[in-house]
Amino acid sequence: MSPRATDAPQRVVAAAAEMLARVGLNATSIREVSKAAQAPLGSTYHHFPGGKQELLARATTLAGDRVDALLARLLAEGAGPGLQQFLQRWRERLLDSRFEAGCPVLAAAVEVPVDAHPSAARDAAAAVFARWEQRLGDALVQAGHAPAAAAAQATLIIASVEGAVAMCRATQDIAPFDRVAAQLLAMVEHRAS
Amino acid sequence: MSPRATDAPQRVVAAAAEMLARVGLNATSIREVSKAAQAPLGSTYHHFPGGKQELLARATTLAGDRVDALLARLLAEGAGPGLQQFLQRWRERLLDSRFEAGCPVLAAAVEVPVDAHPSAARDAAAAVFARWEQRLGDALVQAGHAPAAAAAQATLIIASVEGAVAMCRATQDIAPFDRVAAQLLAMVEHRAS
DNA sequence: GTCTATACGAAGATAGAC
DNA sequence: GTCTATCTTCGTATAGAC
Numbered sequence: 534m535s536p537r538a539t540d541a542p543q544r545v546v547a548a549a550a551e552m553l554a555r556v557g558l559n560a561t562s563i564r565e566v567s568k569a570a571q572a573p574l575g576s577t578y579h580h581f582p583g584g585k586q587e588l589l590a591r592a593t594t595l596a597g598d599r600v601d602a603l604l605a606r607l608l609a610e611g612a613g614p615g616l617q618q619f620l621q622r623w624r625e626r627l628l629d630s631r632f633e634a635g636c637p638v639l640a641a642a643v644e645v646p647v648d649a650h651p652s653a654a655r656d657a658a659a660a661v662f663a664r665w666e667q668r669l670g671d672a673l674v675q676a677g678h679a680p681a682a683a684a685a686q687a688t689l690i691i692a693s694v695e696g697a698v699a700m701c702r703a704t705q706d707i708a709p710f711d712r713v714a715a716q717l718l719a720m721v722e723h724r725a726s
Numbered sequence: 727m728s729p730r731a732t733d734a735p736q737r738v739v740a741a742a743a744e745m746l747a748r749v750g751l752n753a754t755s756i757r758e759v760s761k762a763a764q765a766p767l768g769s770t771y772h773h774f775p776g777g778k779q780e781l782l783a784r785a786t787t788l789a790g791d792r793v794d795a796l797l798a799r800l801l802a803e804g805a806g807p808g809l810q811q812f813l814q815r816w817r818e819r820l821l822d823s824r825f826e827a828g829c830p831v832l833a834a835a836v837e838v839p840v841d842a843h844p845s846a847a848r849d850a851a852a853a854v855f856a857r858w859e860q861r862l863g864d865a866l867v868q869a870g871h872a873p874a875a876a877a878a879q880a881t882l883i884i885a886s887v888e889g890a891v892a893m894c895r896a897t898q899d900i901a902p903f904d905r906v907a908a909q910l911l912a913m914v915e916h917r918a919s
Numbered sequence: 920g921t922c923t924a925t926a927c928g929a930a931g932a933t934a935g936a937c
Numbered sequence: 938g939t940c941t942a943t944c945t946t947c948g949t950a951t952a953g954a955c
Binding site for chain 1: 753835878882893895905906
């Protein structure tokens with residue numbers, strides 16, 4: 534079997550995640566995603582019979598898993614240095630994309646699809662947030678923070694990074710991100726040694 | 727002149743802001759907004775010749791101004807108590823709407839309109855964020871924080887509240903908001919007396 | 920100035936040839 | 938299983954009657 538043949542669906546999901554991050558959920562069309570992934574429209578519907586709902590839920594999960602894997606790798610070096618590395622990645626992505634790239638999970642969390650009132654993508658976003666919180670909380674406990682405080686700080690980190698990225702995209706300025714990042718690192722270092 | 731006659735545009739903008747908060751930028755249609763405001767479609771285009779771009783930019787500004795005015799009023803009681811009151815308002819709005827209501831400014835910040843690549847609404851969101859930061863920063867300085875720290879904390883407050891609201895909407899759970907709110911209040915009280 | 924009717928395009932989704 | 942052509946619906950926006 535040719536290795537390229539069956540990974541067309543993978544390319545479609547990846548393209549959907551990227552578009553979701555840049556323009557949002559409702560602005561992401563199956564047509565454009567298929568074109569970006571060089572897959573015919575009918576092929577996309579063949580692999581994702583659930584249509585847009587299914588595809589964007591999968592894209593949200595994929596993007597979340599990628600970030601979670603990155604977090605797992607970076608946090609192995611310790612909560613403080615790992616978080617710093619992670620924030621540095623985000624900072625570069627914002628600047629490299631000239632503030633066009635955002636977080637696909639946030640888009641799935643706040644946008645309601647034009648037709649169907651509930652959103653499979655929203656549920657996927659909820660699961661992703663839970664995983665990130667777990668991952669960060671565990672690392673903070675490992676670094677010596679009390680479990681309850683660690684869980685609360687994990688939530689604060691995710692929320693403030695999401696918000697900061699959005700602010701940077703609106704203002705076309707990295708300053709909000711830098712201000713937030715500095716305070717998060719100070720907070721984590723505070724009881725971390 | 728009848729007082730109700732000329733406030734039809736006001737009702738349309740208010741309806742647009744509410745819909746923007748609930749479903750997002752691209753899911754907000756001029757048709758639905760006009761219907762909600764009980765204004766004919768042609769009337770809306772008459773009052774907002776710039777079309778959807780103009781209307782949603784105005785809605786973003788209106789929503790931002792309302793929050794800014796609320797902040798100004800609450801923060802007059804002091805940074806700590808004022809922030810607590812403000813967070814309480816947000817908490818109630820989330821619960822009362824069963825997590826359907828979000829922040830219209832965030833929607834304007836992260837969504838790219840389906841056609842026009844730049845967004846007037848995004849610029850309006852940037853201006854709103856700047857005003858909120860100024861308002862919160864001033865209050866923190868008044869409360870005795872150093873100016874540089876106050877500005878940074880103002881950014882952190884806005885970013886983390888925006889992110890927390892989004893997380894609550896995804897998870898259909900108030901817990902992320904409560905965890906973030908507790909930490910923000912502790913941070914503000916820390917050097918506040 | 921207000922509102923109805925409509926033009927035009929793009930979206931999601933499917934049918935059916937290959 | 939793959940892909941093209943098409944159906945249907947809804948979006949923004951406008952024309953033109955009143």
